[in-house]
Amino acid sequence: MVDVLENKRAATRFRILVEIAERQPAVSQGEIAEAVGVTSQAVSEYIRELVDEGLVEKEGRSRYRVTKEGVDWVFQSASDMRRFVDHVTDDVLGSVQEDAAIAEAALDEGETVSLSLADGLLHAAPGDHGGATGVTTTSAEEGAVVGVTGFEGVIDLEPGHVSVVQVPTVRSAPNGSDADIAAVCADAPIVTAAGVEAVVALRAASVDVTTYFAPGEVAADAASRGLDAVVVATQDTVGRVTDALRDANVGYDVTQ
Template sequence: MNGEDGRDVAVLRNKRDASRYQILVAIAARQPAVSQQEIADAVGVTAQAVSEYVRELVESGAVEKHGRGRYEVTKEGVDWLISRTEDLRAFTEFVTEEVVGQVDADTAIAGEPLDAGETVTLTMDDGVLHAHAGEEGSATARTLTAADAGADVGVAEFDGLLDYETGTVTVVVLPDVRDGGSRAVAADEVARLTTQHDLLATAGVEALAAARRAGHDPDVRFGTAQAVEEAATRGLSVLLLVGPRDLAAHTDRLREGSVGYELVDARESPGAAIER
């Protein structure tokens, strides 16, 4: 079996080579008193197959037989094990670093021009992952691509934890349209709250109407339960205007995501928090 870098991993080429390797390891671990049934159980083949493999190992000079049930791995056998083990280790490192490492990747915004393979510091700015030259921060990664400042850049090989605080959500509950809907909310209070938050989200027609009466178009109108939770998780503060039919879906999602929120009943006083 060849690695993507051209490395020949002989012990992985077929099941017979892999079984031969495992049986030789089992003999080395148990010598000189070796039970073929014990090896069969450890490797997952029949005792008859173990007997055949052992005979081949003896004939090839990798194992010496000293009597019934007594075997010893020779210097040639040890050298063969070492060479195959080194191949496996090198191939495992290649898979971990070059294959798995690139699959476990993310995308960031480059803070300045970056080269591929450069170590960068990661920050969460305005809810978006950013990569900056240098490795002085609490979280670092390696760039997978080159990028100009402000462009998207692939990052992987993460180390450390991003240092930022999770955002919170202010939930303004609007009554049903039959109970006043958007007209029951003070437009100037909604406008004031909007300026104190990073994002404005609306769920329901009453909520959209209330935002527009306050002179604002929402940043989020659809898929708000997921979007609001994700925005807060990324450090943004969100003002959510929500009608009674959609309230439970949003608060359940926030609780499940361990996102802090305050619930405001707009029919009484938009500034009075009644739940945390």
């Protein structure tokens, strides 16, 4: 398989080629940079390499076209990704026979249940109302863990949003107040910190930190389960956080 899914640089090349193909011949490097999430300088360097390799041809100032070789490379990469997605959905996810849920009432084995997400966790309630259903594989009392299989339908879920708050590094001047941080975090069920300065800033604001390990990934996972999250990050770690959020296709905003 082409390493687009394994190599970040290859993934960036792929996205830039797609953006050029969509916008050609008049190509704005700034717009591509914004769409891909890199700097305009980085886009310029990538395009120069793509031209040198014959995947893109330059027709004039800010005018580019993807060559036949470039189209073939994008097509091959997309085909490989499609095969990988098919493998995941058909072979991997299709082989998942059972999941765990929290029983919202006493349940018997073999009972049809309605499935929902609450606080980011799967819940099972008696009956077949709602958009997603399953069949219990175990018995459980209310509040206990119950096994569920035979999933049908789609769980109604509104994805969460992630607010990324920047704080200065140890060598920078402060750019916010404890009250500002506390206000942003007030209603967020998940608060993560990237960097020691971020941890200290949250403690000074009397905010409990959910975790400071893999903060971007944790926030992205929470948002995918319908929970809003806040990531407080130092100015030199915010890029890694937003990379994780973009990779998970999670909505976010960055404030200072």
